[in-house]
Amino acid sequence: MTAYVVRRLGLALIVVFGVSVFAFLLTVVVPSNPAMRWVGPHAKLEQIEKARIELGLDKPVHVRYFKYISAFLRGDWGVSIRTHQPVLQDIATYLPASVELIIFGMFLGFTVGIPLGIVSAVRDGTMVDHSSRVFSLVGVALPTFWLGMILQLVFFKQLGLFPLAGRVAMMTRFTAPIEHITGFYLFDSLITGNFTAFGSALSHIVLPGITLAAYPLGLSARMTRATMLEVLGEDYIRTARACGLRERRILGVYALRNAIGPVITVGALTFAYSLAETFLIESVFTWPGLGQYASKAILSVDYPAIMGVTLLVAFTYVLLNLLVDLTQTFLDPRIRLG
Amino acid sequence: MVGKISWKAVFGLVVILIALVVSVAVVSAQEPVVGVYANSSEVVVFWDPSEGFSNEVIVMNEVYETLVRYDIVTGEFTPVLATSYESTADGLTWTFHLREGVKFHTGGEMDAEAVKFSIDRTIAGEKGAFYIWDPVESIEAKDKYTVVFHLSYPAAIDIAASAPYCAHIFDPDFSDRDWFYEGNDSGTGPYTIESNEGNEIVILKKFDDYWGGWEGEHFDKVLFQWVPEEGTRRLMVESGEADFCQRLAASELEALKGVPGVEIVSVPSFQSLVAMFNTAKSADEPIGNPLVRKALLYALNYDGVVEGVMGGYAQQSRGVVPLGLWGHSDQVKQYTFSPTTAKLLLEQAGYPSGGFKLMLTYVAGDENERRTAELWKSELAKLGVELEIRGLPWEAQVDLGSAEDPNNRQDIFLFYWWPDFPDPHSFLSQMFETQPLLFNFSYYSNPVYDALINVAKQKALLEREAAIELYLEAQNIIMEDAAGVAIYDMSSQRAKQTSLKGYVDNPAYSHVVFWYNCYREE
Numbered sequence: 001m002t003a004y005v006v007r008r009l010g011l012a013l014i015v016v017f018g019v020s021v022f023a024f025l026l027t028v029v030v031p032s033n034p035a036m037r038w039v040g041p042h043a044k045l046e047q048i049e050k051a052r053i054e055l056g057l058d059k060p061v062h063v064r065y066f067k068y069i070s071a072f073l074r075g076d077w078g079v080s081i082r083t084h085q086p087v088l089q090d091i092a093t094y095l096p097a098s099v100e101l102i103i104f105g106m107f108l109g110f111t112v113g114i115p116l117g118i119v120s121a122v123r124d125g126t127m128v129d130h131s132s133r134v135f136s137l138v139g140v141a142l143p144t145f146w147l148g149m150i151l152q153l154v155f156f157k158q159l160g161l162f163p164l165a166g167r168v169a170m171m172t173r174f175t176a177p178i179e180h181i182t183g184f185y186l187f188d189s190l191i192t193g194n195f196t197a198f199g200s201a202l203s204h205i206v207l208p209g210i211t212l213a214a215y216p217l218g219l220s221a222r223m224t225r226a227t228m229l230e231v232l233g234e235d236y237i238r239t240a241r242a243c244g245l246r247e248r249r250i251l252g253v254y255a256l257r258n259a260i261g262p263v264i265t266v267g268a269l270t271f272a273y274s275l276a277e278t279f280l281i282e283s284v285f286t287w288p289g290l291g292q293y294a295s296k297a298i299l300s301v302d303y304p305a306i307m308g309v310t311l312l313v314a315f316t317y318v319l320l321n322l323l324v325d326l327t328q329t330f331l332d333p334r335i336r337l338g
Numbered sequence: 339m340v341g342k343i344s345w346k347a348v349f350g351l352v353v354i355l356i357a358l359v360v361s362v363a364v365v366s367a368q369e370p371v372v373g374v375y376a377n378s379s380e381v382v383v384f385w386d387p388s389e390g391f392s393n394e395v396i397v398m399n400e401v402y403e404t405l406v407r408y409d410i411v412t413g414e415f416t417p418v419l420a421t422s423y424e425s426t427a428d429g430l431t432w433t434f435h436l437r438e439g440v441k442f443h444t445g446g447e448m449d450a451e452a453v454k455f456s457i458d459r460t461i462a463g464e465k466g467a468f469y470i471w472d473p474v475e476s477i478e479a480k481d482k483y484t485v486v487f488h489l490s491y492p493a494a495i496d497i498a499a500s501a502p503y504c505a506h507i508f509d510p511d512f513s514d515r516d517w518f519y520e521g522n523d524s525g526t527g528p529y530t531i532e533s534n535e536g537n538e539i540v541i542l543k544k545f546d547d548y549w550g551g552w553e554g555e556h557f558d559k560v561l562f563q564w565v566p567e568e569g570t571r572r573l574m575v576e577s578g579e580a581d582f583c584q585r586l587a588a589s590e591l592e593a594l595k596g597v598p599g600v601e602i603v604s605v606p607s608f609q610s611l612v613a614m615f616n617t618a619k620s621a622d623e624p625i626g627n628p629l630v631r632k633a634l635l636y637a638l639n640y641d642g643v644v645e646g647v648m649g650g651y652a653q654q655s656r657g658v659v660p661l662g663l664w665g666h667s668d669q670v671k672q673y674t675f676s677p678t679t680a681k682l683l684l685e686q687a688g689y690p691s692g693g694f695k696l697m698l699t700y701v702a703g704d705e706n707e708r709r710t711a712e713l714w715k716s717e718l719a720k721l722g723v724e725l726e727i728r729g730l731p732w733e734a735q736v737d738l739g740s741a742e743d744p745n746n747r748q749d750i751f752l753f754y755w756w757p758d759f760p761d762p763h764s765f766l767s768q769m770f771e772t773q774p775l776l777f778n779f780s781y782y783s784n785p786v787y788d789a790l791i792n793v794a795k796q797k798a799l800l801e802r803e804a805a806i807e808l809y810l811e812a813q814n815i816i817m818e819d820a821a822g823v824a825i826y827d828m829s830s831q832r833a834k835q836t837s838l839k840g841y842v843d844n845p846a847y848s849h850v851v852f853w854y855n856c857y858r859e860e
Contacts, residue, residue, distance in 0.1 A: 033733040040384065040391030040466065045773075047464060083537050084383065084519060093536040149569060157573060164579060165570050170561060173541070174370050286565045288538050296380075299703075299731060 005322070012318035019314040020072075023307055024065050032301035034081045055081075068307065078304030082296060087308040090293060095312075096183025097167060098282070098289035102274045104186075104205050105212030110267060113217040114260075117224025118251060121232060132221060139218030148211040148284035155207060162207050165286035169200040176200075208285040212278060216270050220263055227259035234258075261328050268320040275313050370558035373838070373853050376571045376580035381540045381562045384466065386518040387525070388459050390503040391466040391758075396584070397540055397562060399850045401443070402506035402525035405434050405453070405485075405499040408760060408846040415496050419448060419507055419526065420485075423499075429492030429799045434499070436483040440549045442509035443523060443530040450479035455510040467503035467758045474498075494761075494799045501759040502847045528854035529560060538564040542853075555857035575600055575833045581858070582841070583833045584849040587705065588649035591831050599836055605843040606662045607830040609756040610655055611710065612769065613698075614822040616751075618744035618781035624687070624694045625749040631820035633683035634696075634750075635673040637717045642675070644826055647709040651831050655824035657813040658765050662827075662845060664802070665762030665809045671817040681721055692722020698750040699738060702729035707752050710825065725750075739779045751779035755824075760846045761798070762809050766791045770816055782821040787812055 035052035036043065043051075052058055056067065068078065077087040113136070120132040155162045163169065167185055168178065176196040181188045185201035188194075231237065232255055240250045279291030290309065297305035375396065383392035387402050405420040420434040440448040454477045461471050473493035478486040487495050499505055512524035521534035528550060529542035542560040544552065565571045565580075572590040574580035576597050586594070594600050615634070619626040640654040653661065657670030684692060698714070700707040708729060715725040728748075730738065741747045755777075757764035767773075771791060772783040794808035816822065832843060840856040 030734075032731070033737055036733055036736060040389075043391065044469065050464070082383070083380070084385070085537070090536060152570070152573065157577070164573050164577065165565065165567075166563075170372065170374060170579070171369055173561075174372065174559065283566050284570060286563070286567065286570055288536055292566070293536075301731065301733065 001326075005326075008318075008322045008325075012315070012322070015318050016311060016314050020069065020307065020311055021065070023310040024068065024303075025061075027301060027303035027306055028061050028064075030301055032303075034301065034303060037081050037300055037302070038084075068304075072307075072311070077308045080297070080305045081302040082300045082305065083302075087304050090305065091290065091308055091312060092183075094288060094290045094293045097287060098275060098278060098291060100184045100186060101205065101208055101212060101278065101281070101287060101289060102271060104209040106216050106267065106271055106274070108209055109213035109216030110220050110263075112213070113220030114224050114256075114263065116217075116221040117226075117263075118228055118256065120221065120225040121228035122251065124229060129225075133225070136218040136221040136225075139214040140222070141218075142214055144211055144214070144278075145280040145284050147214055148208065148281055151207045151211060152284070163204050165204075165284075167201060167204050167287065168197060169204070172197050172200040208281050208287055211281050211285075212274065216267065219266060219270065223263045223266055224259065227262055228255060231255045231259045264327060265324050268324040269317070272313060272317040272320050275316060371556075371858060373557040373560045373582070373851075373856065373858070374574075374580045375560065375562045375851065376565045376574050376583040377562055378564075378566070378568075378571065378583075378585045380537050380564045382534070382537045385521065386463075386465075386515050387456070387506040387508050387523075388463045388468070388504060389465040390506070395502045395847065396849050396851070397531075397542070398506060398525075399502055399527075399847055400529045400542055400560065400853055401523045401527040401531060402508060403527050404501065404505045404507070405436075406496055408497070408500040409844070415500055419453070420499070423496065425495070429494075430489045432487040432489070432495040433480075434485045434487075436485065437549060438483055440526050441547045442512070442526055443545055444509045444512040446509050446511055448507060448509075448526050449482050450485045451482075452510055453477075453485045453507050454479045455513070456507045457505075459513065460504045467501060470498040470501050470504060470759050491796060492799045493795075497759055497761055500846070502850065503758060528556075532559065548854075550854065557853050557856065557858070560853045572833070575835070578835060581835045581838045582851055584830070586831065586833055588651060591651075591833065592649070594833055601834060601836050603832040603834060603841075603843060604651060604829050605832070606660075606845060607756070607828050607848060608660050608663050608760065608845045609754055609828045609830075609848070610658075610660050610765075610824040611707065611826050611828070612658075612753060612755050612822060612824050614751040614753075614769070614778075614780040615820060616744060616747055616749050616779075616781060617819070617821050618747075619749070620745065623745065624689065625696060627687050628820050629683050629687035630689065632673075633680040633687065633721070634714075634718070634723075635820055635823055636676045636680035636683065637721060637723075638673070638714050638823075638825065639675045639717055640673075640825065642713050643710050647706055647713065648826060648828070652826040652828045655827050657810075658769065658816060658824050659762040659809065659813065660765075660824070660827040663757070663760055663762060665766075665806060667806065667810045667813070669810055670813045673817070673823065675717075677717065677720065684721060684723075689722075692718075692724075695724040695726060696749040697726045697728060698752060699728045699730055699735045699748040700752040701732050701735060701754075704729075707754075711752060744781060747781075748779075753779075754828075756848065763791065763795045763798070766809065766812055767795075770821060780821040782816075782819070784815060784819065787815050790815070 035048045035055060035057055038051045038055060039047045056064060080087050080090055083090055116132050120129045123129050152164055156164045176194055178185055178189050178194060178197045179192050186198060189198040189201055237250060237255060240254055275290055277291060278289060279295040282289040282292040294309045297309060379393050382394040382397055384390050384394055387398060390398055403418050405418060406415040407418050409416050419437055419440060421437050423432060423434040425432045436450060442448060457471060457477055460468050473489040473491055474487055475490040476488045480486050507526060509524035521531060523531045528545055528548045530545045532541045532543040534540050540562045544558055565574060568587050568590050571583050572586055572594060575583050576594060578599065591602055594602060615631045616625050621627065624630045644652050644654055656668060656672045657666065659665040684690065698711050700711055711727045715727055718725045739747050739751050755765060755769060768777045770778060770780065770782050770787065772788050790808050790812040794805040797805040834841060837859045838856055839859050841851060
């Protein structure tokens with residue numbers, strides 16, 4: 001197991017290195033003028049030229065790359081051309097918001113999607129199955145920004161049940177400010193006993209969470225249904241039933257355990273994907289997350305920020321893949337690593 | 339039994355209700371009065387007051403102050419950190435008398451040395467809008483509360499001293515760039531920075547020792563939030579979550595009209611949409627022919643743009659200097675929409691049926707620019723001219739416009755221009771003066787024009803009328819040579835709560851609210 005993990009981590013480094021080269025070259029190839037962005041609008045030519053030298057943009061590409069990577073490995077991820085803040089600091093600011101939203105949304109999506117998939121598989125061919133499949137398809141197909149806006153119109157504007165945007169009510173910042181421990185508002189407010197802020201943070205995460213949950217809900221429901229149908233047709237399930245085991249035990253212990261593997265894999269990949277791809281949801285709900293940061297970085301060709309986010313997401317992908325593979329061995333002892 | 343349960347339940351309910359009421363009362367008593375500004379872009383880009391050049395104008399002008407402030411209503415300068423000032427007859431020496439007893443947020447007292455330090459540092463840094471101090475040769479702290487500017491040529495230093503960028507005074511003892519970028523300030527303004535979340539949410543709190551005092555009603559805090567989504571900004575204003583929003587698309591503004599408690603404030607801005615023609619292309623290229631360029635100007639449906647694209651929130655420009663800024667003149671030649679004239683000009687140029695293609699670039703994502711270009715394209719198509727429209731990120735648009743060979747550049751460069759400080763020279767020089775390429779995307783070079791605007795600049799202070807005449811002549815040269823055109827002068831539409839009182843829009847401080855002057859009427 002240890003050797004396998006070490007080997008996979010070594011491969012991960014190679015993958016991340018390849019991604020870094022590719023991403024860096026892309027930022028160089030795409031037409032842009034970071035020096036102009038750095039000095040701001042209406043800047044004079046001399047100011048832009050001075051900034052170009054200050055930012056090291058006058059150096060050859062390979063020199064710039066090696067300088068960037070060596071600084072990166074020392075913990076200096078560069079300074080954002082757009083925000084003028086250290087990229088690592090920016091990411092540390094934005095990442096918790098995204099992770100909190102993704103965890104909430106994925107939890108919601110999978111806790112609804114997996115049981116839905118099980119029910120759909122068990123009642124294969126019935127109205128329940130058909131309805132569940134349509135529901136899953138809608139969840140996957142709906143554009144997230146559209147869904148988010150509809151939820152805002154219905155639950156905020158019409159019904160007044162949930163807040164419009166942001167992570168916490170404006171007044172809560174002043175009357176019950178959340179102590180920054182992890183950056184996860186729900187967690188930080190709960191462990192510090194700030195229930196006012198917890199309530200506010202919880203109500204604020206519901207609508208963006210539902211919006212984000214739609215896709216993993218649909219995906220997990222469909223995948224669970226498909227794998228469950230396959231497993232439920234196996235001989236050992238028929239045997240278990242013949243032996244008189246309770247249906248709930250058969251489904252929950254024997255069938256689901258064998259069917260859940262691919263769902264977990266997809267879930268992990270969806271999590272990593274969501275880190276930078278939730279920008280539409282974050283934009284609609286003014287959620288200050290990594291997705292928005294990444295999208296702004298791309299639009300402004302803010303290459304230090306692009307590199308930072310790209311490498312973070314790449315590393316998260318490979319790490320999550322490794323964790324999923326390890327998890328599979330616990331779920332299915334027949335699986336051997338290596 | 340039922341009776342006992344009922345009494346216990348009632349008693350418990352009463353206790354809970356009392357607790358709730360008390361807690362709400364306590365919370366209400368503690369709640370500060372907070373003004374909320376929903377911004378369409380990130381709140382702060384440059385934290386250093388010597389580098390200001392971008393969105394942070396809305397925050398910086400709350401926490402920092404200038405010597406004087408330009409009042410667009412009266413056209414005069416109101417005292418801020420300086421109580422009075424005068425200049426010598428030759429305009430080469432300007433003396434500012436400072437307000438006494440003004441404290442920095444960091445504890446020190448504002449004096450002449452601090453003013454000298456602040457402006458010297460800005461000039462030496464050569465960042466942001468530092469060039470507004472170009473005429474300054476030296477600054478002298480004559481005594482504790484007197485600052486003297488010695489100029490190399492006559493200039494209106496009060497304009498520079500009132501600028502929204504790079505004219506702010508700060509504490510010399512707290513002027514480290516890294517310290518500023520950590521989200522700190524050392525200004526004298528009524529508000530100081532309380533917190534910053536990733537430049538997206540900036541909270542200001544009132545500075546108790548502000549020299550202006552806190553008599554009357556004021557906001558205790560101001561929250562600036564970047565809300566990128568137009569619909570979300572509108573809903574924030576509609577629901578009362580935001581007191582003020584500086585920009586919304588025309589469709590969102592329409593949706594807000596008639597909403598109780600919300601008003602749309604339409605005010606002139608100094609911002610114009612400008613189309614620059616590539617005059618550097620060879621003469622055998624259509625755009626290189628002045629007759630073709632004039633035809634293009636007659637082919638643009640200006641009223642269609644103003645009404646259809648801008649929803650009436652603009653007016654056709656006359657000349658390059660926008661309405662409201664000195665130097666603007668109704669006597670500048672103005673092109674009108676006349677397809678017949680356009681066709682005649684094309685015939686004279688040797689293109690009776692059009693038959694050529696032009697490329698127009700604009701800033702991707704700007705709907706108003708795109709729709710203006712589309713309208714132009716449709717009119718040109720009727721004349722047999724194909725207009726290719728390319729939306730590009732600003733840097734890419736500039737890169738294309740800076741190509742080595744002029745024939746590889748765009749034919750028409752569409753972008754917005756606004757002044758760094760309220761002076762027509764900002765428009766006429768940066769966009770059309772012969773210079774190493776930067777914003778002169780018409781690549782226009784005319785020594786007569788250059789001389790006119792530079793003489794006007796020298797005369798602006800002491801011979802204002804003569805300067806205005808020279809700027810008029812210069813603008814007519816641009817119109818006659820058809821180097822480019824300002825299509826419309828935008829008006830700014832602010833969406834605000836009717837309960838937000840005291841707000842006066844000042845185009846010299848674009849998007850700035852000056853929250854100290856405002857209050858919420860309950």
